[in-house]
Amino acid sequence: MRIVCPFCGERELGEFTYLGDAKPVRPVAGASEDEVFDYVYLRDNVAGATSEYWYHGGGCRAWLKVSRNTLTHEISAVEPAAGAGAAKVGA
Amino acid sequence: MVDFSWTPRSPLEKALVTGAHGARGIEAGVSLTEIRNFDLVQVMARRGKAADMAKAAKACFGVAPPDAPKALQTPDATLIWSGPDQFFVLSKGGKHAMDTLAPALSGSASLSDQSHARALISVSGIQARAMLAKLSSIDLHAASFPIGAAAATSMDHTSVTLWRGADREDGLPAFNLLMFATFAESLWHTMLDSAGEYGVTISHSEDFA
Numbered sequence: 001m002r003i004v005c006p007f008c009g010e011r012e013l014g015e016f017t018y019l020g021d022a023k024p025v026r027p028v029a030g031a032s033e034d035e036v037f038d039y040v041y042l043r044d045n046v047a048g049a050t051s052e053y054w055y056h057g058g059g060c061r062a063w064l065k066v067s068r069n070t071l072t073h074e075i076s077a078v079e080p081a082a083g084a085g086a087a088k089v090g091a
Numbered sequence: 092m093v094d095f096s097w098t099p100r101s102p103l104e105k106a107l108v109t110g111a112h113g114a115r116g117i118e119a120g121v122s123l124t125e126i127r128n129f130d131l132v133q134v135m136a137r138r139g140k141a142a143d144m145a146k147a148a149k150a151c152f153g154v155a156p157p158d159a160p161k162a163l164q165t166p167d168a169t170l171i172w173s174g175p176d177q178f179f180v181l182s183k184g185g186k187h188a189m190d191t192l193a194p195a196l197s198g199s200a201s202l203s204d205q206s207h208a209r210a211l212i213s214v215s216g217i218q219a220r221a222m223l224a225k226l227s228s229i230d231l232h233a234a235s236f237p238i239g240a241a242a243a244t245s246m247d248h249t250s251v252t253l254w255r256g257a258d259r260e261d262g263l264p265a266f267n268l269l270m271f272a273t274f275a276e277s278l279w280h281t282m283l284d285s286a287g288e289y290g291v292t293i294s295h296s297e298d299f300a
């Protein structure tokens with residue numbers, strides 16, 4: 001598997017580290033215990049299109065959001081995660 | 092009161108043995124030269140200040156820093172891309188060292204002195220590409236990786252900054268490898284192993300290749 005880093009270009013898998021599902025959103029302060037439990041522990045086991053965080057630690061050290069199909073390993077999109085590179089984020 | 096004296100030493104001081112290595116009886120295909128005593132500063136734009144940083148850097152170096160994987164040569168420094176909105180300043184003689192760059196750039200960027208935190212090795216020669224191909228998955232063919240091309244990548248599971256410098260005087264290609272000092276000895280041995288079959292000339296230098 002290879003990932004096309006938006007900053008570096010196409011690179012081998014060994015340069016990247018998988019963090020996990022990019023879908024869960026941190027609950028607001030004061031959210032219920034169930035919501036927090038869900039956010040921290042519960043993950044969908046998707047067969048199909050997913051969105052994941054990957055870290056290009058063996059390269060430019062940017063966090064990336066990768067759209068990948070778990071059935072085919074086909075990657076349809078790679079974009080910088082929020083906060084990757086100073087220019088990509090508003091002041 | 093104890094007096095401490097700090098003497099800079101190369102991280103390859105023990106591992107690097109100058110002279111010939113590997114295959115004998117053929118003209119050495121690879122030259123490995125460690126460059127010592129350089130000034131290296133990492134410059135990273137503060138959040139939302141990438142354009143300000145580029146402007147301030149242009150005032151320092153006469154050119155805007157690279158915004159893609161490239162190395163720019165100015166008369167007295169090399170600016171090497173190291174990631175989005177960040178670059179290295181590699182130079183000698185203190186002109187672009189931390190204390191000179193910080194006043195000019197610290198408003199828009201965070202600076203970190205890496206002079207003694209990295210080792211710099213020049214890999215050149217007719218077999219330089221063949222030797223690097225064993226360690227790197229980057230396409231180093233002249234058409235894909237021209238002079239001035241750079242990559243933040245890994246070799247032997249070790250992060251390195253790789254860029255192609257000007258060709259040697261004899262026209263053969265030269266690549267530069269910047270690596271963490273603490274990993275330098277390990278990577279050095281790996282490099283010797285991959286270069287051995289081509290015959291290696293080992294040296295160190297106070298000057299850039």
Ligand SMILES: [Zn+2]
Nearest residue numbers: 005008056060
């Ligand atoms: Zn990258």
